[in-house]
Amino acid sequence: MIDPARFVDQLSDLGVRMYTGVPDSLLKQLGSHIMATLPREQHVITANEGAAVGLAIGHYMRTESPAVVYLQNSGFGNLVNPVLSLADPDVYGIPMIVVVGWRGRPGVKDEPQHVKQGRVQEALLDATDLPWAVLPSDPEAAEKAVAEAHAVALERSTPYFLLVEKGTFADGEKVKTASPELPSREEALIAAAKAVGDEAAIVSTTGMLSRELFEYRQREELDGDRDFLTVGGMGHASSIALGVAKAEAERETWCFDGDGALLMHMGSLAVIADHAPGTYFHIVFNNGVHDSVGGQPTSIGKVDVARAALASGYRYAASTDDLDELPEQIAKMREAGGPALLELQVKPGNRKDIGRPTRTPAEAKAAFMNALRK
Numbered sequence: 001m002i003d004p005a006r007f008v009d010q011l012s013d014l015g016v017r018m019y020t021g022v023p024d025s026l027l028k029q030l031g032s033h034i035m036a037t038l039p040r041e042q043h044v045i046t047a048n049e050g051a052a053v054g055l056a057i058g059h060y061m062r063t064e065s066p067a068v069v070y071l072q073n074s075g076f077g078n079l080v081n082p083v084l085s086l087a088d089p090d091v092y093g094i095p096m097i098v099v100v101g102w103r104g105r106p107g108v109k110d111e112p113q114h115v116k117q118g119r120v121q122e123a124l125l126d127a128t129d130l131p132w133a134v135l136p137s138d139p140e141a142a143e144k145a146v147a148e149a150h151a152v153a154l155e156r157s158t159p160y161f162l163l164v165e166k167g168t169f170a171d172g173e174k175v176k177t178a179s180p181e182l183p184s185r186e187e188a189l190i191a192a193a194k195a196v197g198d199e200a201a202i203v204s205t206t207g208m209l210s211r212e213l214f215e216y217r218q219r220e221e222l223d224g225d226r227d228f229l230t231v232g233g234m235g236h237a238s239s240i241a242l243g244v245a246k247a248e249a250e251r252e253t254w255c256f257d258g259d260g261a262l263l264m265h266m267g268s269l270a271v272i273a274d275h276a277p278g279t280y281f282h283i284v285f286n287n288g289v290h291d292s293v294g295g296q297p298t299s300i301g302k303v304d305v306a307r308a309a310l311a312s313g314y315r316y317a318a319s320t321d322d323l324d325e326l327p328e329q330i331a332k333m334r335e336a337g338g339p340a341l342l343e344l345q346v347k348p349g350n351r352k353d354i355g356r357p358t359r360t361p362a363e364a365k366a367a368f369m370n371a372l373r374k
């Protein structure tokens, strides 16, 4: 296994001064080492993976030094556009080292949403016609691969991808985070599901929240058929809910979102405000971090979420950290009519033994469609 400190020190010796990306659970050890040891000037967690490529392009043009971009391969699609239409040697030719966490690698058991992406990952990299390699987990071999990636990126003015398998990085420095006096996301989610009631369709965001919702329905032997779990496609739960809501004459559609997911495609707020019917309701479970992949901070701390929704054109928006207020808050949303948003402030963290959906995505889709047909 590679010591993250050795990886970062080597790149530092090569003059690399900028790390940017969207966190990944598979790269957690590297990510937390970067968080714990690098100053803010050298590390930016972006809203989405394409934005990290943008930042790397600007950084290179001003410093002549390649940045490291990191991501989970789920976000590969988000960066293909700025890589191929800007950074590619056939366009501007911008060196950068792109570290890609390889979820769903063939032969390694993983969740359904990662299997296809993992299987085609090498072919996708080949299709970019850009240089790439699997990062060896042996420290000596890894050092050679990193030196090669850096040299080739500079020589050929190109992004160079390093594909990282599970278990490549050993534990490094860890960030110590305070736990604020707030309800947990799981408590808040259960309270919200109860307050919303049994009739509504719920589209829940990527990560732990969907797992918690699924587990809650199972545990209480409740019908979860009207829940659509957005297991991949982070940031798009709100648009899926929009698609459902636009075709629903009467039933309410609720999006249960995360702050990282909201930021990832925040432009959707404006589109929802413009197009959503009065039955569209949005709850953002704001813990300030990418909890599902290790708890790295998002930039939501600077955002007044309720005001952002109102400024985007939502009819109503509010914020609370008091679960006792939830029924009243939900009543107010209904009274105002959608699109309406509620920010629920929650604390980071999750139960370690939280289950995973036991239905296949195809079964879940069929159940959801069937339940809404009634």
Ligand SMILES: Cc1ncc(C[n+]2csc(CCOP(=O)(O)OP(=O)(O)O)c2C)c(N)n1
Pocket (backbone or CB within 6 Å): 022, 023, 024, 072, 074, 075, 076, 078, 185, 205, 206, 207, 208, 209, 232, 233, 234, 257, 258, 259, 260, 261, 262, 287, 288, 289, 290, 291, 292, 293, 298
């Ligand atoms: C496009 C894309 N990028 C990255 C990921 C990896 N990922 C899964 S969940 C998650 C964090 C979600 O954060 P947030 O929406 O704040 O919800 P929380 O986990 O804090 O509840 C990330 C980065 C992904 N699934 N898809």
